[in-house]
Amino acid sequence: MKLEGKRLIWQEYQKEIADDHYFYARSCIRQTFFPGAEAVFVKIMKDELGKDIHDEQHHTSCTGIGYHADVVPFDTTMTVIARQFALMTEAGYENYAASCVTSFGLYTEVLETWHHFPEKEAQVREFLYKATGREFNKPKNLAHASDIVYKFRHQIAAKAKYKLIDKNTGEPLKVVEHIGCHYSKMFPHKGIGGAEYPYVLSGMIEAWGGEVIDYPERRHCCGFGFRQYIVQANRGFSLSCSKKKFDSMEPYQPDMIITNCPGCPMFLDRWQYALSEMEGKTYGKNNNGIPVFTYEEVAGMIMGYDPWKIGLQLHQVSAEPLLDKIGIPYDPLSKFKGKNGEDLGIPETPNYLKFYAD
Amino acid sequence: MQKHIVVIGAGPAGLESSANLSNLGFRVTLVEKEEVTGGHLNKWHALFPSLASGKHTIEAIVKGLNPGIKIQTATKVTGIEAVNDYFTVSGHNGWQEKADAVVLTTGFQLFDSHRKEEYGYGIYENVITSADLEKQFASGKEFVNRQGKKPERVGFVHCVGSRDEKVNNLHCSKVCCITAVKQAIEVKQMIPEADVFCFYMDLRMFGRHYEELYKQAQEKYNIQFIRGRLSESTEDKDGNIIVKVEDTLLGKPLRIKVGLLVLMAGMEFPPATKALTNMLGLKNVSDGFIQPLDEVLHSNLTEIPGVFIAGTCSGPKSVSDTMADARSAALAVAEYLK
Numbered sequence: 001m002k003l004e005g006k007r008l009i010w011q012e013y014q015k016e017i018a019d020d021h022y023f024y025a026r027s028c029i030r031q032t033f034f035p036g037a038e039a040v041f042v043k044i045m046k047d048e049l050g051k052d053i054h055d056e057q058h059h060t061s062c063t064g065i066g067y068h069a070d071v072v073p074f075d076t077t078m079t080v081i082a083r084q085f086a087l088m089t090e091a092g093y094e095n096y097a098a099s100c101v102t103s104f105g106l107y108t109e110v111l112e113t114w115h116h117f118p119e120k121e122a123q124v125r126e127f128l129y130k131a132t133g134r135e136f137n138k139p140k141n142l143a144h145a146s147d148i149v150y151k152f153r154h155q156i157a158a159k160a161k162y163k164l165i166d167k168n169t170g171e172p173l174k175v176v177e178h179i180g181c182h183y184s185k186m187f188p189h190k191g192i193g194g195a196e197y198p199y200v201l202s203g204m205i206e207a208w209g210g211e212v213i214d215y216p217e218r219r220h221c222c223g224f225g226f227r228q229y230i231v232q233a234n235r236g237f238s239l240s241c242s243k244k245k246f247d248s249m250e251p252y253q254p255d256m257i258i259t260n261c262p263g264c265p266m267f268l269d270r271w272q273y274a275l276s277e278m279e280g281k282t283y284g285k286n287n288n289g290i291p292v293f294t295y296e297e298v299a300g301m302i303m304g305y306d307p308w309k310i311g312l313q314l315h316q317v318s319a320e321p322l323l324d325k326i327g328i329p330y331d332p333l334s335k336f337k338g339k340n341g342e343d344l345g346i347p348e349t350p351n352y353l354k355f356y357a358d
Numbered sequence: 359m360q361k362h363i364v365v366i367g368a369g370p371a372g373l374e375s376s377a378n379l380s381n382l383g384f385r386v387t388l389v390e391k392e393e394v395t396g397g398h399l400n401k402w403h404a405l406f407p408s409l410a411s412g413k414h415t416i417e418a419i420v421k422g423l424n425p426g427i428k429i430q431t432a433t434k435v436t437g438i439e440a441v442n443d444y445f446t447v448s449g450h451n452g453w454q455e456k457a458d459a460v461v462l463t464t465g466f467q468l469f470d471s472h473r474k475e476e477y478g479y480g481i482y483e484n485v486i487t488s489a490d491l492e493k494q495f496a497s498g499k500e501f502v503n504r505q506g507k508k509p510e511r512v513g514f515v516h517c518v519g520s521r522d523e524k525v526n527n528l529h530c531s532k533v534c535c536i537t538a539v540k541q542a543i544e545v546k547q548m549i550p551e552a553d554v555f556c557f558y559m560d561l562r563m564f565g566r567h568y569e570e571l572y573k574q575a576q577e578k579y580n581i582q583f584i585r586g587r588l589s590e591s592t593e594d595k596d597g598n599i600i601v602k603v604e605d606t607l608l609g610k611p612l613r614i615k616v617g618l619l620v621l622m623a624g625m626e627f628p629p630a631t632k633a634l635t636n637m638l639g640l641k642n643v644s645d646g647f648i649q650p651l652d653e654v655l656h657s658n659l660t661e662i663p664g665v666f667i668a669g670t671c672s673g674p675k676s677v678s679d680t681m682a683d684a685r686s687a688a689l690a691v692a693e694y695l696k
Contacts, residue, residue: 001481001482001483001593002480002481002482002483005472005480005481006481008472008480009472009475009481194475195475196475196476196590197475197481214592214593215592215594216592216593216594216600217592218592219590219592251595252595
């Protein structure tokens with residue numbers, strides 16, 4: 001692989017990302033899947049980078065899952081999104097930061113639709129006004145939260161306590177990056193690095209000391225793909241997609257996987273458990289899996305945040321071997337302690353996948 | 359007084375037009391931006407369907423040039439101006455000539471395969487273009503991939519940059535199908551044990567002996583023709599290329615590992631030449647190539663009296679069609695200057 005070839009492509013796919021004052025819209029599902037990720041993002045933005053970020057409480061789903069599953073019509077989707085933009089306008093912001101990749105893709109799709117069909121925008125403005133009495137400005141800048149972390153990746157690296165480096169050997173960790181389909185596959189020029197060789201996560205990995213792995217099934221779907229999972233009969237396909245990726249990356253012995261989508265870390269993490277129970281197969285050394293993280297969690301880890309405060313105990317594939325490899329300290333006894341030391345109980349132990357309870 | 363014609367571009371079309379115009383008694387200046395004449399043919403090892411050497415073909419054309427033809431190389435034409443009944447043609451280096459007629463034989467540029475990002479050209483070492491393969495053939499070296507290994511499997515991807523809306527090229531480049539057949543046979547001749555696959559949309563074997571060569575490729579050389587477009591290529595740990603393609607005849611998706619993947623890069627109108635056509639006010643139609651006055655009756659004439667076109671500047675052509683077009687252009691010029 002010739003890195004310079006990728007660098008040429010990356011130069012072509014750069015985009016403007018606002019420097020400050022963000023209106024942040026959270027994801028419907030990320031807070032359940034990986035509850036620490038969004039909190040880490042807000043903390044890093046505010047406390048580490050000193051940015052102004054408005055964490056909106058009143059926004060709704062963007063309808064993305066329903067839209068892509070063909071149960072929400074596009075006019076409804078556009079009107080719901082117009083309401084999100086109205087909330088941004090009312091809060092006095094112009095830079096929209098989406099936590100979810102599908103939302104980001106859908107906002108982009110709606111803005112592009114309005115650009116090409118202004119009559120649609122006018123109609124949606126009317127719908128929104130009639131339904132809610134609200135009006136809105138379109139965002140001056142639309143970014144996915146991973147774009148923003150990418151923008152400040154070097155500042156984060158400068159403040160970080162740890163690097164993505166094996167503390168014993170000094171070698172960079174081997175990292176698989178996986179981009180959500182809706183980040184740039186629909187609109188390659190709206191994503192850092194484009195659709196074929198996205199750079200948004202690779203840039204973070206490089207800046208934070210790791211080494212990116214390019215493996216044959218890199219572009220393959222994680223296995224979420226709404227119709228693959230939401231339609232119960234297709235779940236076998238969902239699992240096969242993830243398995244195909246694990247089998248393809250396994251020879252490279254990756255230390256971790258980083259993702260920027262709500263669904264990808266969920267499926268790449270949980271399906272490792274399912275596969276281990278079905279086939280007794282694990283993809284890491286010594287019955288460990290390959291730990292899967294959101295980019296915010298990785299940023300939090302290298303900043304030295306307590307792994308349990310950023311929610312790493314909620315991963316199916318245990319993070320401990322990786323934390324040990326980097327040298328990030330953690331208290332095994334407080335892994336399953338909730339707020340104020342409340343004992344949350346220990347989850348059931350998998351049959352094959354190694355589990356660290358104390 | 360002997361009429362003077364400036365021919366712009368010294369590939370096969372320019373050379374052949376110049377030879378014919380000179381033989382018809384005109385004074386000819388042939389101007390070329392490169393140091394040498396011959397154009398793309400200089401880099402082409404062998405021509406379909408006869409496997410004639412590209413170099414020898416050019417040498418034969420050049421040999422036929424009348425010594426009276428003035429060849430002005432290393433000169434990039436930067437201006438053409440119609441003044442009364444003649445043209446002033448000038449180059450970047452101060453060169454300037456008056457001409458009674460101008461023949462544009464500016465040719466094509468090879469599609470930049472980097473633009474098909476999903477195929478990995480410029481990123482994966484064993485993804486090369488048809489032009490790279492010709493260079494490799496011409497080097498006379500042992501046929502190996504970038505890891506120095508004889509590839510056990512070689513794939514050819516047809517229509518790279520042609521008939522592809524994604525790169526805004528709807529036109530067929532005409533020569534790539536038969537070039538792939540030719541190159542696939544050459545690979546099989548060098549490595550008989552290799553499995554060779556051609557991934558195509560449909561095969562356009564329009565020329566004389568093309569169909570025979572295609573048949574030979576299947577029957578004699580056992581080259582596998584798979585009807586389907588590639589969706590992507592990636593690289594494995596050993597530098598092999600993994601291609602994903604649909605076999606549309608079987609209705610099945612395939613994943614095939616090859617040691618070398620060759621992209622059949624198509625023809626495009628060179629943006630650098632666009633400046634010249636703009637200067638003259640010529641029409642470049644939707645495919646980018648120059649529009650003749652009439653595609654059937656006056657294929658070498660343009661809307662500007664005294665400005666003629668020949669070769670691939672008016673659309674993709676094989677070398678033999680280019681040569682015929684160049685001769686036809688010479689006659690059209692003679693008719694005009696009569």
